[in-house]
Amino acid sequence: MASADVIPRHRTAIRRFQYSKPISLAVSHRLIREDCTVLDYGCGRGEDVSLLQKNGMKAEGWDPHFRPNVPLRPADVVNLGYVLNVIENPSERMETLRKAYALALRALVVAVRVDQSLDKGIPFQDGLITSRGAFQKIYSQSEFRHFVGETLGVRPHVAGLGVTYAFKEKAEEERYVADTAFRRTVNYQKDAVEEFAADTLGAALIAHVREMGRLPLDEEFDGFAALEENFGSRARIARLVWKTVHPETLDEVQRQRRDELLVALAMIRLQGAKAMLFKMLPLDVQADIKSLWTSYQQSLKESDGFLFGMGNPALVKAAIDGVSFGKKLPEDFYFHLSQEPLLPPLLRLVVFAARQIVGDIECDLIKVSNDGRKVSFLRYPDFDRVPHPELKYSVKVYLPKAAHSFRDYGDSTNPPLLHRKEAFLDELHPDYQRCTELTACEEALGLLSRTDIGFRNGWQAALREKDIAESGYELIAVERDSD
Template identity: 35%
Template sequence: MTSPAGWTTERHRTAIGRSGLSMPLRQALIDEILVPGNTVLDYGCGRGQDVRRLTHMGIEAQGWDPFYAPDSPLREHEVVMLTYVLNVIEDPTERLHALNAAWQLARKAIVVSCRLDWEQRQVRGQSTGDGLITSRDTFQHFYSTRELRALVEKVTGGHCVSPVPGVVYAFRREEDRLAYLALNTISEFEWATSTDYVSALAEVIEFTEARGRVPMFEEIPPDVAPLLARVSRPNLVRLIQKGADSDRVKEGARKTTLDTLLYLGTSIFNGRARLADLPIPVQADIKYCFNSYREACARADRLLLKIRDDTYIRGAMRNSVGKLTATALYVHERATRSMPVVLRLYEHCGFVATGRPAGWNILKLDHRGRRVSWSSYPGFDSDPHPTLDWTFGVDMTTLDTHYQSFVERSNRPLLHRKEEFLDFDDKMASKYRRLTAAEVRAGLYRDPTRIGLETGWKAALEHCGVALKGHRLVKSPSSAQLN
């Protein structure tokens, strides 16, 4: 069917109603791609829900759509959203044209999102071209993460980044891309509100202990800096050095050094920038923690090479937080910052390649081959033995990705010994250790090969005559009646 606009399918029917912000827009807000003061253009806005919600939030937003809002004027905005538009266009050449038209209207960044190849199994339709014609007479082309990123880079002519699979950011200025990468790598200090000189001084001392160095003037918030104006920089440094705990400063410097190596290690994938182009906080970290930018880059490159060394990786895993098996290391999201920096770099390379899926909480790093996987166990803290919802992985040699859902399965994988995935001093770990000890005493782990799935675990509980009440093990009702 040909529409008045010259389409061959009913594209406008793909514009679904949403109860909240679209996922790509939420992600752009979380990642501070879109900040107060920016204007937004939703290119291909459909029914315009995102535009209305942004306007309600006090953000200036405009929508354009060839069917629902064809007369809306097109002009430049700081951020342009291209949300699930390219995947409904049948002609590959027209996709390029649409992407280029949207990019030309973006002063700061464009956020491109598309449906991914693993979603194709959820859609019934007739194959045509490089996609499907659905029963609603709409077209869908399902992208691989690599294909989507390559398409955006081809049109924008620069390096792109993916915050999550299926979403790609492209920036006008290299400085903005580097700042985004730093946001996801360098520990950010959260400044508390200061009302007077004493509280402002306390904050800069705490910053120094956290980062291992005195803050640059540009790093001090505008509401804090005036409170310190009567103190010269040399005197401020002396006051900070006098008030800061030297051991905490040393630990802060160590963490900053590792964060900087992580940042520089992943930056090589998109071409390493000049020192002057890096965010000011990163420049300050490099100058304080290393003798030179060249030395910092050389150390980061050596670290990157170690990812290819199986022996080194296995050694790092043996000395890491997390649960180590014969083939991989499993770490809860809360504990990932405690991993050795080479393992953090290993995971971060996967993130740079494809993006981290939203909602993950268990990381898996293979040491036979190079594969990074993120999995979701939604009830990790509330369920004594949480079940697996889904897993998403990327092969670092081919950059091929794989998504697998377990939600519809009747016999799902589940976790035991939850404390092993966490830091020893995690606030929840002691509770989990007590449960594990009780389960061991009850004989539940005598045959570990049988209890990895729900059915086997249920059978083990029944065989041992016990049940779970929250994170406590109790005698099962049937067992109590027999006694």
């Protein structure tokens, strides 16, 4: 530890009772799995280490303050979680990053707090002193990515805001790249449909639909609640049934599969400069490529065409025009996260490219500008509960510059809010009907014609002006005081 430090670094150690964000991401991306060893470098009190051990992983933790005597041994995955921020000396930051990477056999996970999560504090050197009296270096996402890349001489992969992976083992990197591309596209629907058809209630519902030619009503089938718990919204269940009961013609299946593979191959290209070796692809994907193209080279050439399409505003606009869900405004197209798998290939790529810059952001809606240059991830925590959900934060990515910005409305007294929520719901969603009716009422009352209703204050003023109050999905006339 640098003796020049004026602030004790261990003050920053965090108490938590679940995995930290980087560990939880690395587990979900299968970098950390049962058969591997983990070293938590700068583990603080060692909460991640205990949780990993409890879950059967071979994990050890070292920390200069809390566990200085634990021997430092190389491990398959090394985690350097929220350590770099607390180091005041820039060259010691680099040295620490290099030391941690040197101990990694397969991959290093690095996490720092990035701009939006920082406490307000007193500026100090290239960071600040927080209200808890601890030093924090302020990173932006792109500065952080560059820092890791330059210091280690590898291409870091963004797993989330403030979390990157630096791979040591090529095979592990290729597995991760292929996994992220194929998990998002090819496997998604196939696996889900198979899983649904294998479920007892799912199979019962499919039999019902085959017999009746439509989805049964609630009173005709009492398994909906249990199915929703396991498979998600009613709309998703309807789609899964539809896929099983009305399998498309072979041509359509092949066309979809081609699109999915082209998107996945383009996603791989977006994650690294070179195409992946054919033998590194999952076996079922290899078989599909062989049956759909004359050669792997041919499929790569075609997927490159998709990549070029992303930079073509007219093609992006045409793709948006062809979508039949979501909300289209003059500049932007909005859709719900659950609608992402239904997007045309080009738009799926645009969103994927944005995730390469900021990682997976917790969000409910995604906004894509009509020219495909900007993508925003929008979080409405009450989206499922209220008719006019309010925006908590947005992360906007500007693709040509690989830049992003964050807006936090958490403390705002006048946050943006949503109208016409049904645009983001499938027609079979239980809320669809009441949202549509509410919108019709709001329109009839002239509530939606004001220009300022996109924010809480404007919306409340519009309601007051018409002597109306909201109660859930109902509008109530308010008696005006007669004085």
